[in-house]
Amino acid sequence: MPTVGFDFDDTLVANPYGRLFYRPWVTARELEAGVEPGTYLRKIAEIGRRYWRRGQWRRAFDWPAIAREELGFVIPDPPAPDPDEVAALVRPGARDVLGFLLERGIQLALVTNGMTAFQIPYLQALGWDRLFRHVVTPDRVGTAKPDPRMFWAVEDLVLFVGDRPWHDTLGAKRAGVPAVMVGPGPVREDRHDPFGRAVSPDFRVDDLYGLLDLFRTRPAAFPWLAR
Numbered sequence: 001m002p003t004v005g006f007d008f009d010d011t012l013v014a015n016p017y018g019r020l021f022y023r024p025w026v027t028a029r030e031l032e033a034g035v036e037p038g039t040y041l042r043k044i045a046e047i048g049r050r051y052w053r054r055g056q057w058r059r060a061f062d063w064p065a066i067a068r069e070e071l072g073f074v075i076p077d078p079p080a081p082d083p084d085e086v087a088a089l090v091r092p093g094a095r096d097v098l099g100f101l102l103e104r105g106i107q108l109a110l111v112t113n114g115m116t117a118f119q120i121p122y123l124q125a126l127g128w129d130r131l132f133r134h135v136v137t138p139d140r141v142g143t144a145k146p147d148p149r150m151f152w153a154v155e156d157l158v159l160f161v162g163d164r165p166w167h168d169t170l171g172a173k174r175a176g177v178p179a180v181m182v183g184p185g186p187v188r189e190d191r192h193d194p195f196g197r198a199v200s201p202d203f204r205v206d207d208l209y210g211l212l213d214l215f216r217t218r219p220a221a222f223p224w225l226a227r
């Protein structure tokens with residue numbers, strides 16, 4: 001069955017774990033400790049980048065492990081969120097494009113660099129845990145995007161849709177999967193694979209309504225839609 005893969009954060013939903021749980025939790029620890037706001041968040045990001053440069057890609061995204069082992073405080077798994085708060089973070093056109101694909105018998109996969117525990121409560125809050133046949137995460141595969149093994153974990157992946165060139169586009173292309181980039185890409189330098197600088201997507205769209213237009217106006221580019 002042809003499967004279309006999506007990145008989660010900032011492609012389908014505006015980073016619900018970060019906004020609704022992780023940042024408020026870490027900020028509360030900063031206040032308790034009397035350190036300048038942002039100190040722990042910066043330290044965790046910095047340590048994550050260090051792991052990334054060493055090639056420990058899975059670990060680079062495991063912020064609770066970094067906080068526990070290097071900063072000495074606990075970040076628990078997020079509790080079930082308020083569904084309305086998560087719904088407010090869904091990107092324009094996301095529901096439409098997922099519905100369009102499902103109606104045509106296309107399967108959906110999520111390939112995310114967020115740990116399973118960071119993503120599942122938000123998928124459940126949206127009722128999307130039933131829509132995605134695969135949820136591919138660093139803790140399940142043992143690596144992270146742009147490692148092509150993240151994409152090879154999904155059988156018959158015919159297209160990948162994401163917002164970050166160095167994670168989504170590069171990883172998909174490296175796995176031999178056509179890539180759509182949504183939005184302008186990050187302005188700051190992204191965490192990247194030093195061997196993958198030259199990368200460009202097969203298609204670029206401003207938002208997920210643009211992807212829907214692409215499916216409707218250029219069917220020859222997506223022959224699996226007609227199967």
Ligand SMILES: [Mg+2]
Pocket residue numbers: 007008009010011162163164
């Ligand atoms: Mg993203």
